[in-house]
Amino acid sequence: MNRTHTPNAFGVDPWKARIDRVFARALVLPLLLALGLLALLLGDTLYRSFSVQVVRADEGPGRTYPFGLSAQEILRQDLLARGYTEEEVAFALEDPKERQVLFLQNRVELMWNTQDGPFRYVVTGVYDERVADFSLAEGLRRWNELKANLQEGERLVLNPWLDQTFLTRPPSRSPLTAGIGVAIWGTVWVLSLALLIAIPVGIGTAILLEEYLREGRLSRILEVNLRNLAGVPSIVYGLLGLALFVRSMGIGPTILAASMTLGLLGIPVIVVTAREALRAVPESLRLAAFALGATRRQVVFRVVVPAALPGMVTGVILSAARLIGEAAPLLLVGAAAYVPFLPSSPLSQYTVIPVQIYLWISQNQPEFARVAAAGILVMLLLLSVLYLLALYLRNRFRREW
């Protein structure tokens, strides 16, 4: 008789034990696969946000400038090198309007490597033309060859697409000078106004459901409704925003319409997290307050809500992180517009980070994929900051009751 099939003294079938081990190990695979995909996604995006480029300057020699000069000095030298006179340059840099236009049309950026050596500044104009764009590996392998073949007015750079100027610049028709500044401000505007709607409604509903309503028809209706709202695809909220806010109420494709749309989208998430926070407050606290003669309003707003506040804040931050990444509903309420200026009021035109990224991805020029990669990195960095903040708050203010 085959020993491996005989149960041992404790009645353990060795075959089953083996299946058990294999099963337990195999179960780790999906997790590893998911984490692997995540790593691949981040790595790929990071890799794409660097490239080796040969760029032909629209005018001038395509010089590079040493590290340490101010942006203004670099631009001055570059304009001089392009053949403008001292007076013209001095005038343009002193007049605030001219200066602004000048800096919009010329991007002074630090390259990690250039034909003249590492970490030097170049000035990229809107009309500069990309001659070649290589991935990091290919570009570095062929660096010397490319350097030897540089033509007059061309420069060879290792371009980190995500740099300081990228964060502040407006979008542009040329990928070389495009930035995410306008979209960042759009996101800040839309998100803060959206939260202004979603926080009171979400937390108010949560308090009503947890602290005031008995099990009954009203609470049942509210709950079922919220559960269904949470399942509505976000793009349907976009259609609501388009039909109701943009068209019927005549708000137009503005920040206000976008934040109302996004605010409604955020409510169900905030309700869920706020209810969890309220439920975590122990019943004894409420009973103690009632026993001291507090009215329900006092119990709720002076005892329960303060105790639940850290949890609520964490929940709000997490929902804010969700809302930041929403592109679909905002595409319908005007975020797809080309907006070259910073938004100044709730009735301004706007665009937001994820929509800007989508617009870049749908461009034909291959460099826009690099700009999009830089944009994705900005968005993911922003989200990680929010997640870390939520995590910190959760741990810092966690109370054992």
Place this chain on the structure above:
Amino acid sequence: MEILKQRPSRHPWEVLTFALLLLLSSVTLLTTLGVILSLLGDVVEFFRRVPLREFLFAPEWTPLFANPRYGIAPLLAGTFLVTAIALLVAIPLGLSLAIYISEYLTPEKRSRILGILELFGGIPTVVFGYFALLFVTPLLQRVIPGLSLFNPLSAGLVMGFAILPYVSNVAADAMQSVPRAMREAAYALGARPYEVALKVVFPAAISGIIAAIILATSRAIGETMIVAIAAGQRPALTLDPRETIATMTSYIVQAATGDQPVGSTPYYALFAVGFTLFVLTLLLNILAQWIVERYRERYE
């Protein structure tokens, strides 16, 4: 404490607070009403112009052609195709992940891994779309000849990972709520851990697991950016995962980013598609809730 909620106070401050909270929460009801009414008005207008028969049975969706056709079938086929591929990825991975999380981890590790998965679900779908289009598609094109640049295959594969947390977290929740006594009884009868997981916990949690799958399906149907970026925007009545298609959501994006004059039939068509999407996901959500409610009492 339900008993403390019994008697509402008549004090003006109390009444005011209550009224304010009611007012705030009424916004959630108004939102639903708004969604239904705003869609319905334009949908009615759409069906005044296009017969229902055309919408249901025409084989093409070409609102912008000189000879417009308004058949929803190609968009439904596209949605179905992408969703099916996503579920093929998400169900096996998500369920084994759920078993692992619920049955094989200590509580601390469990909450840590659930946190990581939640983070995974927090990645904006634009990012997944970018990854599908620029990384997965070129990779697949080397293996599969005739794969177009925009295809439901890579969109679906990546979407499978995007909806993975919905499957795994909800299913793990369901498995966690299976009473401990059942596991202990199985162990007492000499079952091995894998037998407990597969033959006791899994069947006991099946209603929650099915609900998780249905919810993930509804997510996949409503998911927009991945398909808009990676699956293309050309409606085609096909189930071939190599060809460019359009889903309901990607059509809405395409139509919305183009300029539709208000009042034109294509503009109303946008809402007809949106309404179909809304009804479909709503039905799925209600079904999932019904399944959960129907089988919930079993262990209580």
